[in-house]
Amino acid sequence: MNWTEKYRPSSLKEVIGNKAAKEALLKWAKEWQEGKPSKKAAILYGKPGVGKTTSAYALARDFGWEVIELNASDERNREIIKKIALTGAIHEVLSIDGKYITSKEGARKLIILDEADNLYEKQGDYGGKKAIVETIKVTKQPIILIANDYYNLIKGSGAELRRLCLSIEFKKVSSREIAALLKRICQKEGIVADPIVLNEIARRCDGDVRSAINDLQSIAYEKKITREMLAYLGYRDREREIFMGIRNILKAREMRTAIREAWRMDESPDNLILWIDENLPAEYKHIEDLARAYEFLSRADVFLGRVWRRQYYGLWSYATELMTGGVAVAKRHEYRGFTAYHFPAWLRSMAASKQYRNVRQSIARKIGRVMHCSSRKAMEMLPEIKKLFANDDLAARLAAKFEFSEEELEFIVGEKAREIFKEAEKLRKMKEQAVLFNFK
Ligand SMILES: Nc1ncnc2c1ncn2[C@@H]1O[C@H](COP(=O)(O)OP(=O)(O)O)[C@@H](O)[C@H]1O
Ligand SMILES: [Mg+2]
Numbered sequence: 001m002n003w004t005e006k007y008r009p010s011s012l013k014e015v016i017g018n019k020a021a022k023e024a025l026l027k028w029a030k031e032w033q034e035g036k037p038s039k040k041a042a043i044l045y046g047k048p049g050v051g052k053t054t055s056a057y058a059l060a061r062d063f064g065w066e067v068i069e070l071n072a073s074d075e076r077n078r079e080i081i082k083k084i085a086l087t088g089a090i091h092e093v094l095s096i097d098g099k100y101i102t103s104k105e106g107a108r109k110l111i112i113l114d115e116a117d118n119l120y121e122k123q124g125d126y127g128g129k130k131a132i133v134e135t136i137k138v139t140k141q142p143i144i145l146i147a148n149d150y151y152n153l154i155k156g157s158g159a160e161l162r163r164l165c166l167s168i169e170f171k172k173v174s175s176r177e178i179a180a181l182l183k184r185i186c187q188k189e190g191i192v193a194d195p196i197v198l199n200e201i202a203r204r205c206d207g208d209v210r211s212a213i214n215d216l217q218s219i220a221y222e223k224k225i226t227r228e229m230l231a232y233l234g235y236r237d238r239e240r241e242i243f244m245g246i247r248n249i250l251k252a253r254e255m256r257t258a259i260r261e262a263w264r265m266d267e268s269p270d271n272l273i274l275w276i277d278e279n280l281p282a283e284y285k286h287i288e289d290l291a292r293a294y295e296f297l298s299r300a301d302v303f304l305g306r307v308w309r310r311q312y313y314g315l316w317s318y319a320t321e322l323m324t325g326g327v328a329v330a331k332r333h334e335y336r337g338f339t340a341y342h343f344p345a346w347l348r349s350m351a352a353s354k355q356y357r358n359v360r361q362s363i364a365r366k367i368g369r370v371m372h373c374s375s376r377k378a379m380e381m382l383p384e385i386k387k388l389f390a391n392d393d394l395a396a397r398l399a400a401k402f403e404f405s406e407e408e409l410e411f412i413v414g415e416k417a418r419e420i421f422k423e424a425e426k427l428r429k430m431k432e433q434a435v436l437f438n439f440k
Contacts, residue, residue, distance in 0.1 A: 115146065409421050
């Protein structure tokens with residue numbers, strides 16, 4: 001289980017840092033409880049991972065309020081926001097699927113609008129911010145808006161929000177407090193951790209509690225955390241850098257912006273294509289955009305295949321431009337807001353062991369050379385090819401054809417590698433002689 005979920009505070013008391021913000025939030029909730037709030041809605045804003053969403057839910061729990069969460073970036077939910085606005089005074093509240101929820105006597109329902117800065121508005125769009133403003137004016141229930149980017153929220157038609165809402169800033173959490181939290185988590189998990197490592201994680205995360213907890217979990221695969229594991233954190237930094245690059249590529253509006261980003265990232269096109277492939281569907285929500293983008297990606301893949309086959313690395317730049325610039329301009333819609341990107345599943349399994357990775361890669365290269373396909377495609381075929389090796393006779397011939405080493409064979413067939421390798425050697429010699437004497 002993800003530790004950020006496991007250790008998500010359920011009460012405001014457990015939320016670390018942000019003393020002033022918590023007090024303001026409590027005061028506002030008490031006003032609502034007494035039925036005379038000075039502002040009907042509150043905006044919680046600040047950097048990611050500092051406890052905004054957590055605090056909103058914890059507050060509801062502390063006060064025994066029900067929670068209705070609406071996601072502002074979802075088109076469907078904008079309709080619901082509009083509906084809430086139009087139904088006027090909200091004694092009863094619409095649930096996410098449009099049903100009314102009847103309230104317990106006197107119990108409040110806290111409406112939480114997370115990622116409120118994600119609303120993007122076309123001209124004449126009465127969803128979005130305008131609907132929120134209207135909703136706040138008429139609501140009989142407390143509303144919390146959450147945003148990373150305050151200024152994006154209150155600009156344009158959001159200007160009124162500033163007047164209508166209580167704005168509460170969530171600040172970065174101090175490294176001292178984060179280190180103390182990490183220590184508590186280690187104790188609960190029965191982990192013995194070198195305090196230097198915990199301090200270092202807390203320092204690196206730059207006030208972002210979520211990423212600190214994630215970092216801790218990523219190195220806590222044993223019950224002991226030692227100083228050597230700091231090296232792995234460096235690797236995590238690199239990962240973060242790649243996420244940023246992927247974000248800039250997928251969000252780019254111009255070809256050259258995306259291509260420039262690719263050069264800056266300095267990631268091999270073979271890896272880059274995996275990153276883009278894995279994360280495209282998370283970013284491009286419209287199916288036509290996705291289809292066009294994958295068209296570019298498949299062309300890039302063709303070029304990568306040619307690079308391998310011809311060993312001509314000059315083609316790399318075409319592949320790179322197609323997979324970054326091409327993909328970037330394939331979208332006709334704008335996708336604002338935060339997308340959680342993923343580490344390519346395939347790369348992650350490879351990175352687990354360098355030795356393993358090298359063997360796999362050379363196998364893929366050899367298969368690709370014979371089958372005229374990219375290493376990546378070859379990797380996809382590997383499970384099928386493995387099945388062919390179940391037949392001993394065929395196995396030797398295949399091993400000779402692909403020119404697998406004994407080590408590579410071991411990866412494919414396990415214990416029988418030696419035997420098959422010897423057999424394949426014989427076949428290879430026979431073939432050489434056949435060529436020598438010009439036999440067919
Ligand atoms: N101030 C905090 N105190 C304790 N845990 C926190 C805090 N901020 C973040 N976390 C941890 O990080 C996770 C994500 O926090 P979240 O509230 O979603 O951040 P935000 O909404 O500000 O991006 C939580 O589940 C919790 O584990
Ligand atoms: Mg949040």
